[in-house]
Amino acid sequence: MPSSEEIFEKVQETLVDALGVDDDEVTPSATLIGDLGAESIDFLDIVFRLEKNFDIKIPRGELFPENLASADSGFVADGKVTTDGIAQLREKMPHADVDSFAKDPQVSRIQDLFTVDMICKFVAARLK
Amino acid sequence: MRWYWVDKFIEFDSGKRARSIKNVSLAEEHLHDHFPGFPVMPGSLMIEGMAQTGGILLGEHFQFRYNVILAKVPKVTFHSWACPGDQIIYTADLQDARVEGGSVTVTAKVGDRLVADAEIVFVHLSSDDPQLSRIDQKNFVFRMNLLDILTVGKVDTGSADSAP
Numbered sequence: 001m002p003s004s005e006e007i008f009e010k011v012q013e014t015l016v017d018a019l020g021v022d023d024d025e026v027t028p029s030a031t032l033i034g035d036l037g038a039e040s041i042d043f044l045d046i047v048f049r050l051e052k053n054f055d056i057k058i059p060r061g062e063l064f065p066e067n068l069a070s071a072d073s074g075f076v077a078d079g080k081v082t083t084d085g086i087a088q089l090r091e092k093m094p095h096a097d098v099d100s101f102a103k104d105p106q107v108s109r110i111q112d113l114f115t116v117d118m119i120c121k122f123v124a125a126r127l128k
Numbered sequence: 129m130r131w132y133w134v135d136k137f138i139e140f141d142s143g144k145r146a147r148s149i150k151n152v153s154l155a156e157e158h159l160h161d162h163f164p165g166f167p168v169m170p171g172s173l174m175i176e177g178m179a180q181t182g183g184i185l186l187g188e189h190f191q192f193r194y195n196v197i198l199a200k201v202p203k204v205t206f207h208s209w210a211c212p213g214d215q216i217i218y219t220a221d222l223q224d225a226r227v228e229g230g231s232v233t234v235t236a237k238v239g240d241r242l243v244a245d246a247e248i249v250f251v252h253l254s255s256d257d258p259q260l261s262r263i264d265q266k267n268f269v270f271r272m273n274l275l276d277i278l279t280v281g282k283v284d285t286g287s288a289d290s291a292p
Contacts, residue, residue: 020202041199041200044249044251045202048249060226060227
């Protein structure tokens with residue numbers, strides 16, 4: 001089992017390759033979309049690279065759940081994620097910082113749940 | 129006009145590797161402008177040839193159940209030129225193949241000379257995906273219709289492919 005530093009370094013390298021960013025941009029708190037400029041297409045590329053670099057399998061939707069709080073999900077009211085929706089986020093994204101999100105649960109902030117740290121924790125859980 | 133940027137396949141190992149040929153000819157009009165007095169195969173069209181080689185490899189792996197769309201070229205490096213008279217051989221190796229899409233690594237060589245290498249990521253769109261209707265399907269979906277340039281192949285069993 002690699003240390004958390006080793007996991008971070010490998011995740012950092014993965015994101016540098018997938019997103020063409022500099023390694024000093026890839027900090028634990030960096031958000032994939034907002035800070036690192038990832039687009040939806042990049043998520044598949046990141047999954048491929050993580051699987052290869054860590055020799056793990058990542059089933060569809062486990063690292064990057066799809067259709068989170070979409071308009072017809074029933075988890076959104078007035079542009080905010082409902083309490084039920086937040087419970088669902090906790091379940092689907094156990095490695096994301098849902099607590100901070102819950103303080104201001106605007107739908108537009110959902111993408112900020114996808115951080116470098118979330119990927120590191122996901123990978124660490126897979127490697128256990 | 130059909131958007132074919134490979135002339136034929138010379139090897140097709142289902143789920144693993146595909147190799148194809150592109151003969152560069154001065155009869156291709158775009159070479160007269162790219163560049164005047166110095167005709168070279170445009171890099172963008174080489175990427176298309178690499179994507180067609182890899183896209184068919186991925187599509188065939190799933191028996192063309194999905195609409196395979198070129199999504200991303202994470203890495204491409206051009207090492208040298210391909211000029212009229214050169215025969216480019218694209219070799220695509222399937223790296224990942226799953227329900228959401230797949231990826232390949234591809235080289236382009238003229239003889240032993242490496243002209244370009246690339247990583248290419250594809251996504252699968254389902255036939256009812258609204259995004260699909262916005263795409264010129266005849267030319268930009270790597271599907272069965274491109275297989276008519278597949279003249280050599282191996283099916284899953286390893287025997288020669290009788291498909292055209």
